[in-house]
Amino acid sequence: GENVEQHPSTLSVQEGDSAVIKCTYSDSASNYFPWYKQELGKRPQLIIDIRSNVGEKKDQRIAVTLNKTAKHFSLHITETQPEDSAVYFCAASDLGAAGNKLTFGGGTRVLVKP
Amino acid sequence: DAGVIQSPRHEVTEMGQEVTLRCKPISGHDYLFWYRQTMMRGLELLIYFNNNVPIDDSGMPEDRFSAKMPNASFSTLKIQPSEPRDSAVYFCASSEGQPSTDTQYFGPGTRLTVL
Numbered sequence: 001g002e003n004v005e006q007h008p009s010t011l012s013v014q015e016g017d018s019a020v021i022k023c024t025y026s027d028s029a030s031n032y033f034p035w036y037k038q039e040l041g042k043r044p045q046l047i048i049d050i051r052s053n054v055g056e057k058k059d060q061r062i063a064v065t066l067n068k069t070a071k072h073f074s075l076h077i078t079e080t081q082p083e084d085s086a087v088y089f090c091a092a093s094d095l096g097a098a099g100n101k102l103t104f105g106g107g108t109r110v111l112v113k114p
Numbered sequence: 115d116a117g118v119i120q121s122p123r124h125e126v127t128e129m130g131q132e133v134t135l136r137c138k139p140i141s142g143h144d145y146l147f148w149y150r151q152t153m154m155r156g157l158e159l160l161i162y163f164n165n166n167v168p169i170d171d172s173g174m175p176e177d178r179f180s181a182k183m184p185n186a187s188f189s190t191l192k193i194q195p196s197e198p199r200d201s202a203v204y205f206c207a208s209s210e211g212q213p214s215t216d217t218q219y220f221g222p223g224t225r226l227t228v229l
Contacts, residue, residue: 031214032213032214032215034217034218042222043205043220043221043222043223044157044205044220045220046217046218046219049217089156089157093213093214093215094213095214100212100213100214101147101159101162101170101213102159102213102214102218103159104156104157104158104159105156106156107156107157
């Protein structure tokens with residue numbers, strides 16, 4: 001099955017700086033890579049996703065890049081704000097014999113210091 | 115739509131007791147997922163259903179855990195007997211299409227504490 005590694009586990013940035021979170025995956029057949037944001041005590045919510053036929057996608061201050069050859073993808077947050085403080089999870093589609101599902105990374109706790 | 119609905123939001127029980135968690139997916143969504151979240155193990159998929167049929171239950175920890183989906187608008191996750199190590203936040207999620215293509219929408223979660 002798919003294995004997703006996420007780094008770093010914690011990230012502290014100054015407000016206004018950029019934050020970058022990196023994930024690697026093991027299954028070259030994976031074709032869908034969503035990112036979820038989970039605020040303290042809340043549910044995970046999708047913030048952006050990318051498919052394997054696209055190398056980069058941007059939505060305002062958030063961007064995601066995908067390198068299929070190296071099997072890694074990254075989340076970039078520019079001009080960070082205090083409300084960006086949360087745990088971020090990457091995920092990759094797992095197209096195993098038992099059906100397809102998402103495998104999540106271990107999460108990155110981002111703290112934006114004012 | 116009210117989104118994915120879970121109940122109860124909090125559950126405190128004693129070791130050995132039966133626990134039943136409930137989920138109502140978003141109307142029209144064909145896929146339903148049960149996840150468990152802990153600090154140590156992160157977000158783990160326990161089981162998922164497609165059109166009320168269990169597709170992959172490889173994440174279910176052991177026989178103490180069981181899940182059902184009797185109809186398109188209701189699912190349960192049962193733990194019997196419960197143990198302290200089952201303490202976690204349990205999320206239900208649903209999606210319109212396949213996990214490899216469609217967004218999963220999470221419910222608010224059930225925080226389970228087993229004493």
